[in-house]
Amino acid sequence: xxxxxxxxxxxxxxxxxxxxxxxxxxxxxxxxxxxxxxxxxxxxxxxxxxxxxxxxxxxxxxxxxxxxxxxxxxxxxxxxxxxxxxxxxxxxxxxxxxxxxxxxxxxxxxxxxxxxxxxxxxxxxxxxxxxxxxxxxxxxxxxxxxxxxxxxxxxxxxxxxxxxxxxxxxxxxxxxxxxxxxxxxxxxxxxxxxxxxxxxxxxxxxxxxxxxxxxxxxxxxxxxxxxxxxxxxxxxxxxxxxxxxxxxxxxxxxxxxxxxxxxxxxxxxxxxxxxxxxxxxxxxxxxxxxxxxxxxxxxxxxxxxxxxxxxxxxxxxxxxxxxxxxxxxxxxxxxxxxxxxxxxxxxxxxxxxxxxxxxxxxxxxxxxxxxxxxxxxxxxxxxxxxxxxxxxxxxxxxxxxxxxxxxxxxxxxxxxxxxxxxxxxxxxxxxxxxxxxxxxxxxxxxxxxxxxxxxxxxxxxxxxxxxxxxxxxxxxxxxxxxxxxxxxxxxxxxxxxxxxxxxxxxxxxxxxxxxxxxxxxxxxxxxxxxxxxxxxxxxxxxxxxxxxxxxxxxxxxxxxxxxxxxxxxxxxxxxxxxxxxxxxxxxxxxxxxxxxxxxxxxxxxxxxxxxxxxxxxxxxxxxxxxxxxxxxxxxxxxxxxxxxxxxxxxxxxxxxxxxxxxxxxxxxxxxxxxxxxxxxxxxxxxxxxxxxxxxxxxxxxxxxxxxxxxxxxxxxxxxxxxxxxxxxxxxxxx
Ligand SMILES: *[C@@H]1O[C@H](CO)[C@@H](O)[C@H](O)[C@H]1NC(C)=O
Ligand SMILES: *[C@@H]1O[C@H](CO)[C@@H](O)[C@H](O)[C@H]1NC(C)=O
Ligand SMILES: *[C@@H]1O[C@H](CO)[C@@H](O)[C@H](O)[C@H]1NC(C)=O
Ligand SMILES: *[C@@H]1O[C@H](CO)[C@@H](O)[C@H](O)[C@H]1NC(C)=O
Ligand SMILES: *[C@@H]1O[C@H](CO)[C@@H](O)[C@H](O)[C@H]1NC(C)=O
Ligand SMILES: *[C@@H]1O[C@H](CO)[C@@H](O)[C@H](O)[C@H]1NC(C)=O
Ligand SMILES: *[C@@H]1O[C@H](CO)[C@@H](O)[C@H](O)[C@H]1NC(C)=O
Numbered sequence: 001x002x003x004x005x006x007x008x009x010x011x012x013x014x015x016x017x018x019x020x021x022x023x024x025x026x027x028x029x030x031x032x033x034x035x036x037x038x039x040x041x042x043x044x045x046x047x048x049x050x051x052x053x054x055x056x057x058x059x060x061x062x063x064x065x066x067x068x069x070x071x072x073x074x075x076x077x078x079x080x081x082x083x084x085x086x087x088x089x090x091x092x093x094x095x096x097x098x099x100x101x102x103x104x105x106x107x108x109x110x111x112x113x114x115x116x117x118x119x120x121x122x123x124x125x126x127x128x129x130x131x132x133x134x135x136x137x138x139x140x141x142x143x144x145x146x147x148x149x150x151x152x153x154x155x156x157x158x159x160x161x162x163x164x165x166x167x168x169x170x171x172x173x174x175x176x177x178x179x180x181x182x183x184x185x186x187x188x189x190x191x192x193x194x195x196x197x198x199x200x201x202x203x204x205x206x207x208x209x210x211x212x213x214x215x216x217x218x219x220x221x222x223x224x225x226x227x228x229x230x231x232x233x234x235x236x237x238x239x240x241x242x243x244x245x246x247x248x249x250x251x252x253x254x255x256x257x258x259x260x261x262x263x264x265x266x267x268x269x270x271x272x273x274x275x276x277x278x279x280x281x282x283x284x285x286x287x288x289x290x291x292x293x294x295x296x297x298x299x300x301x302x303x304x305x306x307x308x309x310x311x312x313x314x315x316x317x318x319x320x321x322x323x324x325x326x327x328x329x330x331x332x333x334x335x336x337x338x339x340x341x342x343x344x345x346x347x348x349x350x351x352x353x354x355x356x357x358x359x360x361x362x363x364x365x366x367x368x369x370x371x372x373x374x375x376x377x378x379x380x381x382x383x384x385x386x387x388x389x390x391x392x393x394x395x396x397x398x399x400x401x402x403x404x405x406x407x408x409x410x411x412x413x414x415x416x417x418x419x420x421x422x423x424x425x426x427x428x429x430x431x432x433x434x435x436x437x438x439x440x441x442x443x444x445x446x447x448x449x450x451x452x453x454x455x456x457x458x459x460x461x462x463x464x465x466x467x468x469x470x471x472x473x474x475x476x477x478x479x480x481x482x483x484x485x486x487x488x489x490x491x492x493x494x495x496x497x498x499x500x501x502x503x504x505x506x507x508x509x510x511x512x513x514x515x516x517x518x519x520x521x522x523x524x525x526x527x528x529x530x531x532x533x534x535x536x537x538x539x540x541x542x543x544x545x546x547x548x549x550x551x552x553x554x555x556x557x558x559x560x561x562x563x564x565x566x567x568x569x570x571x572x573x574x575x576x577x578x579x580x581x582x583x584x585x586x587x588x589x590x591x592x593x594x595x596x597x598x599x600x601x602x603x604x605x606x607x608x609x610x611x612x613x614x615x616x617x618x619x620x621x622x623x624x625x626x627x628x629x630x631x632x633x634x635x636x637x638x639x640x641x642x643x644x645x646x647x648x649x650x651x652x653x654x655x656x657x658x659x660x661x662x663x664x665x666x667x668x669x670x671x672x673x674x675x676x677x678x679x680x681x682x683x684x685x686x687x688x689x690x691x692x693x694x695x696x697x698x699x700x701x702x703x704x705x706x707x708x709x710x711x712x713x714x715x716x717x718x719x720x721x722x723x724x725x726x727x728x729x730x731x732x733x734x
Contacts, residue, residue, distance in 0.1 A: 020115045023049035023090055024221070024275035025057055026151055027109075027130045030361055031143040032098070038238075039067070039102045040134055040143075044109065046095045047333060049153040049276075053079060053091035057111035062129065062187070064107030072097040075336050078153065080329070088117065092153040094336045104134035104143065104238050108270075110187070116220050119276065123191040123220035128272030135235025135243060137173070137268075144235075144268040145172040148386060149225050150333050150364035151275045156379045158283035159214045161292065166302055167225075167273070168364040168384040169205040175227035175268060176248055179205035182222040188272070189222035195277070203248075209277075218276035226267030235268075283378060284324070293320040293327055293369045293380040302383040308354050309392045316385065318348040318367055325371035325378055334365035335387075344458040344640040354389040363387045400491035402520050403450075403561055405465060407489045409443040419443045422469050425453025434469070445469055447489065450561040456635045463493045463564065463633055493520055493633065520557050520633060522566075527552040530601060532610050550597075550612040555631060557607035565606035565636040567591065567643035571629040587613065587627070592647035606636055 025048040032041040048057050053076050072095055079091035101107070109132070114125040134143040148170045157163045169177035180202050182189030194200070197212030198219075205225070212219075228248045235243045245268055288294035296319045300306065308314035320327055330348040332340050338352040350367060366384040370377050395413035399406045411418075419438040424447060426432065432452035437444035447454060447467045457464045469487040525535040532554055557566045571587040587595045601610040609631075634643035 020117050021051040021055055022116045022126050023051075023153055023218075024151070025049065025111070025126070025128050026149050026273045026275075027128060027271055028146045028148060029130065029132055029269070031134060031145065035100060039100050040104055041070075042099050042101065042132065042134070044097045044099060044130065044132075045335070046097070046111075046130075047077065047092060047150070048095070049090050049092040051089055051091070051117065053093060055091075056093070056095065057126075057128070058113065059097070059109045059111045059130075062108040062110035064105060065101060065103045066107045066109055067099045067101030067103075069097050070100045073336060077334060077336070077338055078332050078340065080331075090153050092333060096336055101134070104136075106131065106133040106135075108132075112186075117276065118217055119220040120215050120217040121191060121193045121195050121219055123189075123193075123222060125190045126222075126274065127186055127188070127190055128274055129188050129224075129270060130272060131267070131270035133235060133243075133268060135237045137229075138234045138236065139229065139231065140173055144175075144227070146269045146271055147171040147175070147177045147225055147227050148362045148364040149271055149273055150366045150384055151273055152331050152333050152366050152368055152382055154218070154276050154278065154331070155368075155382065156278040156280055156377065157209050158281065158286065158292075158378065159212060159279050160282040161286035162211070163209045163381065165207040165209070165382055166384075167205040167207060168303075168366065168386065169225060170362060170364065170386045171227050172362050173227070173229075173268075175229055176203070177205060178202050178226050178228065178248060178267075179207075179273065180224055180226070182224050182272075188224050188270075191220075192222065195219040195221065197279070198277075209279075212279045214279050214281040218278040221273075221275050221277060223273040223275075225271045225273050227269055228265065228267055280376065280378075283376075288380070289321055290324045291322060291371065291373055291376075291378045293322040293325070293371045293378065295320050295369065295380055295383065299383065300385050302381070302385075304385045306385050306387050307390050308352070308387050309390055310354050310356050310359050312392070313351055313353045314387065316350040316365065316367075318350065318369065320348075320369035320371075320380055322371040322373075322378065325373035325376075327369060328372045328377075329370045330367055331370060331379075332365065332367045335363045338365065340367075341459045341461070344635070344638060346640075349459065352387070354387075358389045359391060361389050363389070394487070396487060398489055398491065400493070402558065403448060405447045405449065405454075405467070405489055405491040407445050407447070407469070407487065409469075409487060411441055411443060421471050424469060425455075425467050427452070443469075445489070448561075449491070450563050456563055458635045458638065458641060461494060463635065464490055465493075466490045522631060523554075523556045523558055524629070525554050525556075527554060530612065532601065550599075550614055552612040553610075553627075555609045555629060557631075557633060562606070563636050564633045565643050566609055567632050567634060568609045568611075569630045569632060569642070571627060573627050588629070590648045591645070592649060607633075 025046060027044060027046045029045065030043045032043055034040055044059070046057055046059065048055070056074070074093060074095040077092045077094055080089060109130045110127060112125065112127040116123045116126055132146075136142065137144055148168060150168050155165065167179055169179060171177050179200065181194045181200070182192055185192050195212075197210055199208050199210065200206070200223075201208075229245050230247055232244065232246050235245065237243075243266075246265060248265060283291045285291060299318045299320070300316060306314065306316070318330055327346060330340050330342070330350070332338060332350055334350065334352060335354075335358075338350065341349045341351065343349065348367075348369065350365065352365070354363075364384050364386055366382055368382045369380045371380075372378070393413075395410040397408045419434040422434050422443060422445075424432045424434070424445065429451055430436075431446075431448060434443060434445050437446050449456075449465050452467060454465050454467045457466065467489050469489065471486075527533075527535055530550075530552060532552065535554075555566065555568060557564070568588055569591055570589050573585040573587060585595075587593075587598060593600075595613055597614040599612050601612075603610055632642060634641035636643075638644060
């Protein structure tokens with residue numbers, strides 16, 4: 001009997017323990033119009049943070065007619081896979097669910113389950129509630145739009161450093177937005193407490209952290225965001241009925257208690273804003289810029305409004321500084337498909353491309369930068385911006401080649417536009433003149449990657465070249481055209497892997513941020529000797545290599561831009577054209593020479609790599625071998641790049657950044673094979689005491705590889721005489 005009991009209890013205990021996984025959630029909705037059958041379409045966005053990316057809130061209909069979910073999209077916004085110190089693992093996702101509802105009457109969606117991560121104010125189950133009312137507003141003539149709320153997955157503050165959090169509460173209808181603690185138990189909240197040590201200004205949605213003892217457990221906040229009209233309005237429904245909404249009394253906005261007027265005034269909508277807040281041990285100083293990172297220009301101000309054009313990438317630059325701590329990470333929250341990147345000079349870029357379906361909508365994006373000193377993590381202030389998705393303003397197109405970016409702007413899309421009034425960053429060189437390529441319909445700029453003031457920037461994955469076209473005044477002009485138009489042009493070249501879409505980005509005012517994707521071309525050639533003078537003629541194949549002789553190889557980026565350098569990160573020989581195939585013989589790894597016969601030679605320039613090795617070294621029991629090299633381009637002379645780091649012995653404690661880069665290498669590896677290059681092998685006349693083999697190297701294809709970050713030339717070794725015995729290599733990886 002006793003043993004049965006244990007067996008029954010065990011799964012229960014396990015599921016309770018593993019169920020503690022929720023950090024919070026926030027939800028908004030957007031009315032998408034009527035279906036042909038008269039039903040309504042709405043998108044409900046739910047941002048959710050859990051201990052893992054696979055968890056998801058299960059929204060159910062709590063009251064009214066919630067219709068049915070017809071489709072949904074879901075993705076990860078941000079996560080911290082490498083949790084350090086107090087930092088528990090978290091993953092923030094967004095689900096955009098499209099619902100079809102047959103009625104425009106109010107309804108409530110609720111996701112109720114268990115359990116929050118263990119917290120200090122004893123919130124166990126969660127119950128975020130989203131209240132929607134699609135009646136037509138008498139003031140706007142449209143259904144209500146929800147406020148655009150957002151919060152970071154996890155906030156933290158040292159106990160001795162008071163901090164203010166202005167929660168985003170932008171309302172597209174201009175309504176008054178109120179943030180309060182949830183008050184209706186098991187509907188809006190599960191414990192319905194207001195955490196001590198904080199005060200909340202409901203009317204401005206400002207949360208002030210005053211003081212609380214440090215604790216490894218976070219506070220769980222269960223807040224509710226509501227919108228109220230500024231004047232008396234009515235909502236008119238499909239069936240002809242009406243309901244009325246009144247503004248918040250002025251007094252109620254100041255009131256800070258959770259139980260104020262429960263249900264007294266009906267809001268237009270009600271949204272959940274649930275999050276975790278950690279109070280850490282004291283910091284040696286609360287001054288920003290020492291331990292707590294200070295956000296510096298060009299980081300946008302809190303509450304900034306930013307315009308994003310559909311199908312153009314929006315980039316928000318975030319720069320932070322902490323002199324007594326090391327900046328480690330940025331934490332973001334924003335719409336689906338948002339991403340964050342770190343540049344080699346330590347800044348961050350948040351990128352997002354709105355799609356046509358998002359035209360006219362608003363999205364909040366929040367971010368904070370984290371720094372580490374010892375095992376402590378310090379978070380900067382949280383800033384949130386509102387992104388307004390607008391249509392394209394100026395019709396322009398960017399294309400990127402190996403050595404130049406070309407931008408074409410339709411004159412008709414921007415009256416007054418003339419190439420006479422436009423210039424590049426540095427127009428002193430005549431090749432930088434915009435008159436050269438422009439015609440009657442288009443302003444055309446062909447901008448070299450290494451002239452005309454083109455800037456270079458780099459992150460983990462890309463080399464990014466930027467320039468801009470700005471307006472200038474001629475002395476004879478009466479009116480000033482300064483700042484009228486600013487076209488920022490950007491070409492992004494993946495350091496590894498290949499991509500070939502192009503897209504564009506927009507900035508407020510009439511600044512156009514144009515971005516394209518380009519690719520560099522690399523050549524992988526074989527040479528007869530160490531002079532590397534004349535490459536082996538592809539028509540002269542098959543080539544025969546005597547046993548013990550050397551294979552001379554050269555990799556070269558054909559781009560002529562001199563502000564970049566080439567780096568060969570790894571080379572392997574494997575029996576299949578797949579970097580994961582086994583067995584694999586490593587020639588170069590992490591920039592370190594592994595093969596003992598490998599020899600490299602002084603290159604003619606920074607974008608060239610010359611090397612040789614003994615051919616027979618990599619023959620195993622397989623009769624063919626492919627050689628694949630992973631190469632990358634970096635900004636020349638920048639000491640922070642992977643290229644500048646050279647050989648990184650992986651047995652050394654490398655640090656997070658290096659570990660992350662290695663992951664990138666693995667995942668974005670893309671093999672472009674050309675060939676195969678065949679090596680015929682003959683046993684006749686072999687003189688090698690080692691292998692008794694004769695090797696013939698045969699090219700059957702050209703050697704110019706149009707790869708981007710990756711070169712793969714292929715060498716296949718084949719037996720002519722099948723009875724030849726091969727000696728397995730001792731250095732094969734298992
Ligand atoms: C708004 O409506 C309320 C009652 O519904 C009424 O007491 C108030 O006077 C109205 N305010 C205005 C400005 O009409
Ligand atoms: C997000 O990205 C995926 C693929 O990366 C794409 O299929 C999807 O359409 C994108 N969604 C949005 C909303 O941009
Ligand atoms: C002007 O240049 C653009 C871009 O090269 C081209 O598409 C267009 O046809 C040209 N227009 C004329 C009138 O030559
Ligand atoms: C990479 O390039 C190859 C050949 O040019 C192409 O077939 C492949 O689709 C490209 N991959 C991506 C992800 O663009
Ligand atoms: C663009 O920005 C400049 C300031 O940089 C401002 O003077 C100008 O009025 C703005 N133009 C428009 C059209 O908003
Ligand atoms: C790069 O090349 C350009 C033109 O080819 C030249 O003007 C410039 O001085 C070069 N820069 C360096 C650092 O070599
Ligand atoms: C890496 O370092 C270890 C010990 O520090 C050494 O034995 C090994 O040979 C090194 N490998 C390379 C490729 O330099």
